[in-house]
Amino acid sequence: xxxECRLKTTHSNFSLDVDLSISLKGITAIFGPSGSGKTxxxxxxxxxxxxxxxxxxxxxxxxxxxxxxxTHLRSIGYVFxxxxxxxxxxxxxxxxxxxxxxxxxxxxxxxxxxxxLQIDHLLNRKAAELSGGERQRxxxxxxxxxxxxxxxxxxxxxxxGEKHKKExxxxxxxxxxxxxxxxxxxxxxxxxxxxxxxxxxLLDGGKVSASGEIAEMLTxxxxxxxxxxxxxxxxxxxxxxxxxNYKLTYIDFxxxxxxxxxxxxxxxxxxxxxxxxxxxxxTIHQQSETSILNILPVIVDEIADxxxxxxxxxxxxGNDLLLSCITRKSAQQLDLKVGKKLYAQIKSVAxxx
Amino acid sequence: MLNEFDLNALIVTLKxxxxxxxxxxxxxxxxxxxxxxxxxxxxxxxxxLIALPLVLPPTVLGFYLLxxxxxxxxxxxxxxxxxxxxxAFTFAGLVVGSVIYSxxxxxxxxxxxxxxxGSRPMEVAATLGATPVDRFLTVAVPxxxxxxxxxxxxxxxxTIGEFGVVLMIGGNIPGETQVLSIxxxxxxxxxxxxxxxxxxxxxxxxxxxxxxxxxxxxRRFSLFKGGD
Numbered sequence: 001x002x003x004e005c006r007l008k009t010t011h012s013n014f015s016l017d018v019d020l021s022i023s024l025k026g027i028t029a030i031f032g033p034s035g036s037g038k039t040x041x042x043x044x045x046x047x048x049x050x051x052x053x054x055x056x057x058x059x060x061x062x063x064x065x066x067x068x069x070x071t072h073l074r075s076i077g078y079v080f081x082x083x084x085x086x087x088x089x090x091x092x093x094x095x096x097x098x099x100x101x102x103x104x105x106x107x108x109x110x111x112x113x114x115x116x117l118q119i120d121h122l123l124n125r126k127a128a129e130l131s132g133g134e135r136q137r138x139x140x141x142x143x144x145x146x147x148x149x150x151x152x153x154x155x156x157x158x159x160x161g162e163k164h165k166k167e168x169x170x171x172x173x174x175x176x177x178x179x180x181x182x183x184x185x186x187x188x189x190x191x192x193x194x195x196x197x198x199x200x201x202l203l204d205g206g207k208v209s210a211s212g213e214i215a216e217m218l219t220x221x222x223x224x225x226x227x228x229x230x231x232x233x234x235x236x237x238x239x240x241x242x243x244x245n246y247k248l249t250y251i252d253f254x255x256x257x258x259x260x261x262x263x264x265x266x267x268x269x270x271x272x273x274x275x276x277x278x279x280x281x282x283t284i285h286q287q288s289e290t291s292i293l294n295i296l297p298v299i300v301d302e303i304a305d306x307x308x309x310x311x312x313x314x315x316x317x318g319n320d321l322l323l324s325c326i327t328r329k330s331a332q333q334l335d336l337k338v339g340k341k342l343y344a345q346i347k348s349v350a351x352x353x
Numbered sequence: 354m355l356n357e358f359d360l361n362a363l364i365v366t367l368k369x370x371x372x373x374x375x376x377x378x379x380x381x382x383x384x385x386x387x388x389x390x391x392x393x394x395x396x397x398x399x400x401x402l403i404a405l406p407l408v409l410p411p412t413v414l415g416f417y418l419l420x421x422x423x424x425x426x427x428x429x430x431x432x433x434x435x436x437x438x439x440x441a442f443t444f445a446g447l448v449v450g451s452v453i454y455s456x457x458x459x460x461x462x463x464x465x466x467x468x469x470x471g472s473r474p475m476e477v478a479a480t481l482g483a484t485p486v487d488r489f490l491t492v493a494v495p496x497x498x499x500x501x502x503x504x505x506x507x508x509x510x511x512t513i514g515e516f517g518v519v520l521m522i523g524g525n526i527p528g529e530t531q532v533l534s535i536x537x538x539x540x541x542x543x544x545x546x547x548x549x550x551x552x553x554x555x556x557x558x559x560x561x562x563x564x565x566x567x568x569x570x571x572r573r574f575s576l577f578k579g580g581d
Contacts, residue, residue: 048476071479072488078480084473088495097491101482146482 001149001182007044007053016040016051016206024150024182026198027172029214031187031225037206038186042154045184046078047071058149072101077143077181079153083135085127085142092123095142102146109147109179116174117141133164137171144179151175151183157192172196190230194218194274195352219314219321221304226312226323231277233323239269251351255318258349259293265351272352277312279347280324282334286343294346298322300338303331311336315344322346359552361528362536369444369532370512373451377459377508378501380452385463386493404457414454415521422446422522442524447532450522451512458507466500467493499571506567510560 002023009016016037022028030038043049047062048071055063062069077098085094099110114120117137122130130138136156143151156172157165173196176183187193193200193214201211202223210223215234219226237253242262249265251258251273258273265271286295298315306312311331315322322344334342355363384403388396406414422440423429428449429439440446470493478488494501516534523530525539533552540549 046480048479071476072482072484074480076480078477080473080477082473084477086474086477086492086496088492088498097478097483098481101487142481152480 001058003045004056005045005053007041007051007055009040009044009049009051009053011040014040014206016044018203018206018208020201020208020211022199022201022211024184027176027183027185027196028199028201029185029187029193029197030201030203031193032203034188036203038188038203039154041203042152042184042186046076046152047074075146075149077146077148077151079136079140079143079151079156081155082159083132083139085135085138087127089127090123091119091125091127091130091138094127094138095123095145098142098146104147106147110141110145112179113141113144113175116178117171131164132160133167136160136164136168140171140175144175144181148181151181153183153185155186155188157187157189169195190225194232194234195272215321219323221302221312221314226277226314227306231312231323231325232274233277233321235273235275235320235322237271237273239265239267239271241267253318253320255298255320256296258346260349260351263351274350274352275322275346276348277323277325280315280322281345281347282313282324282326282330282336283343283345284334287345290345292345292347294349296322296344296346298342298344300336300340300342302338303336315342317344355551356548358527358531359536359548362531362533365444365528365530366513366532369447369451370509372448373455373512374459374505374509376448376452377455378505381456381459381463381504385460386467386489388460388464389467403460406454407457411454411515411517412521415450415518418450418453418518419522422449441522442526442530444529447519447523447530450518451515454515454518455508455511458511459504462500462503462507463497466497466503470496502567502570506563510563513556514560
C-alpha cells in the first residue's frame, strides 16, 4: 500500500511543506530534530490537523481540494506520545473502544495484539493502576483493536524511562513481524530508527530532506545521519550454524559471515546487525595473525571528509553497505580510491534483534 | 410544624428547582462544551453575559425579567400568543427566571470540567473511529461527571434559594408561585417565628447535607483521575 501526500500548513512560527510518495511496508520512520514537523505530518495523516493538500492512501483519497475525510472515518490506529488511556474505562474498555467502532467484526487482530503485548492479565485493571510501560502497551493494543490499515506512532517511547523503553521495543518489533500492518513511526532517536525502521523519511525545517531504504539512508555520506559519533551501518542477516566447540554463533549475510559469541537465537532467525563506523578498520591484505574474527572483503564506494583529521568511507560488501571511519593519514597510506578492493576488520557488531 | 401553605410552598419550590435544573443541564451542557472548545474572539462577551447573575442584585434581573415576561414584553407576547396569557406571575415565568438566574452555576462547573479534559482524549476517540457525538457521550461526559454533579447540585440549590427574582416576577401566589424563601419572609413579616424556624432550619440542614454529599462524591471521583 502506498501513500501520496502533498501537504502544506503554516503555524505561527513553523511551516510544513511536504510532497511525498511512499510505499508502505514494514516500519517507515519519520526522523528529524524537534521542531522539524514530524508530529505535524503524522497528525495531518490522521486528519487531526487540517491542511490544504492532497492525501491518498492506497486507492482512497482522504484529502483533496474539496474533500476532507474526518479522522473517525480513516482506517488508522494512532499511538500518542503519552499513553492517553481513557481514565473512566478499564483496560479492557479502553482496548475494546476501537474494536466496537470498527466495521470489521473480526476480533483476531485485537486478540493477537493483546497476546503479543502481553497484557491479558491487565484487562480488568483501571488505567491509573498501570505502570508507564504497561500503559503504553495498552495504548498500542487499543490502537490496533480496530484492525487499522496503517498504524501511526508518535514517539511512543519518548515519555518512557530507559527501562520501559527496553521493555516496549521488542513488542514493537513483534508487531512488525507478526501483524501485517504498516507502521509510520515518528522519532528523534537514532537508536530506535536503527532498531525498527525499514524505511526512513528525513524531515528538516518542515521539508523532506531525503527518504529511502534504511540501510542505504544510514550510509549516505551526503546526509548528517552518517556522520558523527554514532555513525553506523545496518545489515540484515540470517542466523546460521552454531559452533558448539567455541560457543560461537555464525550469522550469514550477502557479503559473507559474521562470528559472534553465542546468542539465544535459532538457526534461520532474521537479525539486524549494527556496525559502528569507528569499529571498522581497513587493511590492504587479509590479516591472519589477528584477534579479530570478522574480516570481510569490501570495495570502496564513496569517501567523504569527517572533520579535519578523519574520513568516512562507504564500503560495499556483497549487496550490503558498511561505514568505516579512519584517519585521513591512514586513507592516504592505503591510497583509498573509489573501486579499490580492501579488507574490513570489524571489531564489534551489535545484534539488534 | 408545616401548615398547608408551607407544604404548598415546599412543593412549588422543589418542582421549580427540578424543572429548572433539567432545563439548565440540557441547555447548559452544549453551551459549556462550545465555550470550552471555541476560539471565538467574542467568547469573553458571552461568558460575561452568563456570569452577570452572579454579580447583579436579583431585583435588577427581576425587574428586566418582569418587563420581558409581561404582556408587553417580547417573551410575554410570545407566551400570550401561544397560551393566551403573559409569563409574569405564572409558574412558567418562574422557570424562565430561574434558568437565567442559575445559568452561571451550571455552565461554569461544566465548562471547567470540559476544559480540564483537554483535547487529547477526544482525539484518541476520533482515531478509534468514534463520531463527534459518540465521543462527546462516551468520553467527554463520563470524564466530566464531577462537573455534572456539581452543576446539577448548584443549579438545584441555587434555584431553591432564590428570592429577589421570584419576588419580582412571581407575585407570591400560594400553590402557584409562592416558594419557600418567600414563605419564610411572609412568616417573619407576620411575626410567626415558629413557622419561620421550621422552614429556615429545614433549608439550612438540607443545603448542608447536599454540599457534604457533593464534596465527598467529588473526592471519590478524583481518585480515578490518576496521572497519565
